[in-house]
Amino acid sequence: MSVIEYGEVSIDIDDEGYLTNMDDWNERIACGLAEHEGINELTKERMDVIRFMRNYFKQYNAFPILRAVCRNVHQPGNCVREDFIDPIKAWKIAGLPKPLEQVVADLEGKGGVV
Numbered sequence: 001m002s003v004i005e006y007g008e009v010s011i012d013i014d015d016e017g018y019l020t021n022m023d024d025w026n027e028r029i030a031c032g033l034a035e036h037e038g039i040n041e042l043t044k045e046r047m048d049v050i051r052f053m054r055n056y057f058k059q060y061n062a063f064p065i066l067r068a069v070c071r072n073v074h075q076p077g078n079c080v081r082e083d084f085i086d087p088i089k090a091w092k093i094a095g096l097p098k099p100l101e102q103v104v105a106d107l108e109g110k111g112g113v114v
Contacts (some may be wrong), residue, residue: 006032025095048073
C-alpha cells in the first residue's frame with residue numbers, strides 16, 4: 001500500500017494505483033489520482049466519464065462497455081480512449097477497484113470487445 005499527497009489530502013492506494021477504499025472518493029481525491037496517473041486536468045468531459053463509471057459500477061458491479069460510457073455522457077463513441085488514452089486510468093481516477101483480469105485483457109486487445 002502507498003500514500004500519495006495531493007495538497008493537504010493523503011490518498012491511500014494499493015501497489016497498482018487503485019484507491020484502497022472506494023468510499024473515500026470525492027472530486028478532490030479524483031484530482032490527486034489523476035495527477036498520479038499523469039493527467040494534469042480533469043475537464044468537465046473527463047469528470048462526466050468518471051462519474052458515469054462510478055455510478056455504473058455501483059449499480060452493476062462491473063466495468064461498462066466503453067461505447068456505452070460515451071453514449072451515456074453524450075460524447076463521441078471513443079471518448080474514453082481519446083480523453084484518457086487508457087480506460088484503466090479513467091477507472092483508477094474514478095476510485096474503483098481493480099477490474100477482473102478478463103476486462104483488462106479485453107481492454108488490451110487480448111480478449112473480446114469492450
